[in-house]
Amino acid sequence: MNLRVPVNPLQRTTSAEIERLRKLTPLGWLTEILKYTVLTLLTVTYILPFFWMVSSALKNDSQVYVVPPIWIPSPAYWENFVNAWASQPFNLYVWNTVWLYAIPATVGIVLSSAIVAYGFSRIKWPGRETLFYLCLATMMVPFQVQMVPLFMIFKQFGWIDSFLPLIVPAFFGSPFYIFMLRQFFMTIPAELSDAARIDGANELDILFRIILPLSRPALTVVALFAFIGAWNDYLGPLIYVHDNSKLVLALGVENMRRAMMFNSTISNAYPYLMAVSTIVVLPILIMFFFGQKTFIEGISMTGIKE
Amino acid sequence: MNNGLSSKYKQRDLAIGLLFISPWLVGFFLWTLYPLASSLYYSFTRYDLLRPAQWIGFANYIELFTDDPQFYTVIYNTLYYVILSAPLGVISAFLMGALLNTKIAARPVFRAIFFFPAIVPTVVVAVVWQFLLNIQFGAINSVLQGIGLPVIPFLSSPDLAKPSLIMIYMWAQGNAIVIFLATLQDVPRSLYEAATVDGANALQKFWNITIPMCTPVILFNLIMGFIDGFQSFTLPWLLTGGGPSNSTEFYALYLYRNAFAYLRMGKASAMAWLLFIVIVLFTFILFKSSARWVYYGGEK
Structure with missing residues (x-):
């Protein structure tokens, strides 16, 4: 302490x-x-x-x-706040959002992006830069191009109405976070890796025993972003998860708003909607309050010019 | 031989390197390349998910351009939105970053306030702004009514719906503000000192030092703004649902409707590929133009 x-x-x-x-x-x-x-x-x-x-x-x-x-x-x-929260199964939605989606997706993104970023920064191999630029270029591919075929693939797998379409791809690295972690890994002196190699450590040892412990701030940023990304995600669950027992918070709030628009007899509709919105924002505000330095440093990192 | 030895090492490095990036590489084939190829194929078919896809050549593309008046409305709306939102977002974020970079008290507090909207769930942004801008009892119009001024139909007038969306987009540019502030703080003081010695005033320094030093980041944010703008879905979908009278029916909304409401996967795929081509073209043009206006610190 x-x-x-x-x-x-x-x-x-x-x-x-x-x-x-x-x-x-x-x-x-x-x-x-x-x-x-x-x-x-x-x-x-x-x-x-x-x-x-x-x-x-x-x-x-x-x-x-x-x-x-x-x-x-x-x-x-x-x-x-109490009544609005009880007006719909919001506890269930929080459970779904956090345990079924945000946490598995965050683990996947952090782990895979760190491993890939290591390959793009701490080992020299022919063709590395070309593939890295290809990785960055994939950020240009609009989600809409992938949306239809991916929906069909996941339908064939029988993954619709589960969170697998949102979790499994997270384990294959995400270009934006690979980029962020690579930028950070590059700032760690090469001598540390070289010394470990002379002592007989293999690359996985170096990644997990030297690089990752030194990169805690960068990993925290990626984890925070990934978690908030899942917490806030609307389009993903909208396409893949329709089962009422698996609704996420974002869709729960939206359903509440829709119910209110189509039924003007609901009492305290606006106050309840705003109360639920406040509760949904609160965890983000708390995370931001305690992790402000990490957030700001992480975002500043993405602007670093090459 | 020495040569053989080093090439053996190189091969080993290549193998280890590829092994480490293999999650992304496999994902690239599975979740990017295959869907790209697949949607290109579907764009030449009629496909409703129920019956097998049927090859119809360029019919989807021809329909879009010759037999779908909605398509041109959607293109107009999207270009209107993208061409205004991306530059305005960059300009406002840059100016706010510059303001935060001046000597002010409690800079971290202001920075936190300006950043925070960027991480608020879009659903909440939509719900709160919809209420805030409501024509009868939203905060802004209630105030206007209270002092006897005419109300502003932010979201219910086809003329104002797009500008309102752009305004909310600008409000949530916290990422860009933070990136600009960090860049501005990195501009070497010696440059300003040298300019002061040469008799430059504040405005000249801003124009000749601050802006050029930020051009790489301006380019980065501009490209991100364009890419995001072309794909803009969640906020308009939730806030205006494409209305009023189709004034905010953007490309991504119409594409989503074609895919999942009308089950026209083939037409949606054709739209997606056109969007992809436009985004690549825009990015390419921006990169090409950057040679003229982006300053890369002399190291080319």
């Missing part, structure tokens, strides 16, 4: 900021004011949808349709 007391980075930048502001000219002040005005406006725009979501989740029918809108409902109906 890290027992050091962390310095609050917010506080530190703020005091440095005050120091800097003291030395500003009038024109400099004008720029500063303009800058923070723009930042504030943008922040409001970015937060507004989330604020509206949570605020609406706490309303009842008599508060939702009011003009001008109520921003902070009073009384706030916190029980909406």
Whole structure:
């Protein structure tokens, strides 16, 4: 455990900021004011949808349709979260999303992409660069081209209404994550591998005992992205998984919205929909909050120019 | 012989290398190459999943171009969306990255706020924005009504539906913002210092240093924006369902309908192949043009 007391980075930048502001000219002040005005406006725009979501989740029918809108409902109906969640088998949907889809797919993507990325970065072999560019080029192939034939293949396998069409391909590496991990592996000094080879280690040993332990941040990024990708995925389950007992969260939310649009007599329809949306976003927000540094570094990595 | 020995090593390296990338290589044949070939074949057939595919030559392609007015609407909608959303997404993300790169307090907080929409489930984005932009009781129109202004039919007017989708797309450009910010922070300070010595003002520095140094990343994000834009499905499917009056019926939506609603797998495959060709062409043109405007740090 890290027992050091962390310095609050917010506080530190703020005091440095005050120091800097003291030395500003009038024109400099004008720029500063303009800058923070723009930042504030943008922040409001970015937060507004989330604020509206949570605020609406706490309303009842008599508060939702009011003009001008109520921003902070009073009384706030916190029980909406419980009731909305119970209005459909959302616990089952979470189970399906996490255990049947997200976790197996994440394991597959991380494992296979790491192995492939190793082959593309830590071993020299003729034709490596050509195949790597081919791998990158496959990102151009639109999903729509694969959609119809893949549906037919999986239908023949009898995989429709299971998560296999979404999990099995995950074990064959994903170009985007291969690219990210390769970029990271390339930053690890070659001497480490060479020394291990002299000591008689084979390539698999080097991958699992040296490279992977050193790449924990990059692997975490890939795992987080893969997990969130599955948690958020709508099109995949829409095509392959139709069985009601296997619905994922994304489809559950969408079904709830559809039911609401076709039946205007449902009470508290909008508040419940917003309450469920809030609950669905919450795990992502928590993951992002705790893994922010990892997220940002990971995404920055994808922009590295060759 | 030395030569034989080194070629033996090379062969061994090749074998090990291929072994490591074999998951991707096998997957490439199974999930990319075979489907590509297969959908090319189906694009020349009539196929409804129930009866065996029947060869009909170019009939699907001919139907699309001569006997399907909807197809041109779909092309117009898609080009409208892609040509605006990709550049606007890149420009806004770049400007926001540049804003975050100036000396500001609490930069990580702003960065987190601007990034977050990018990882919110599309279903939630659709559900929340649909409510937010609702013509009667959405937050924005309720405010407008409250102060006696006319409401804006964001999603219910054929003229505004596409711009509304582009606006939501721009709102969720967090990835690009973070990539731009990281790139901007990597621009060597010495370049700016040298320019200052030469008497350049802030605008000149931005135009002659900042932008050129970011052009490789601009190219990267532009290509990603185009590829994503052409395939855009989930957000319009959920938010507008192609409406009102087909104004957001994009290529991927119409293709999906042909495949899974009308069970016209052959026609859908023909559409998919046309889309593939267009994406490859667009990417190729962008790469070709990049020699003129992308700065690769002098190492060519």
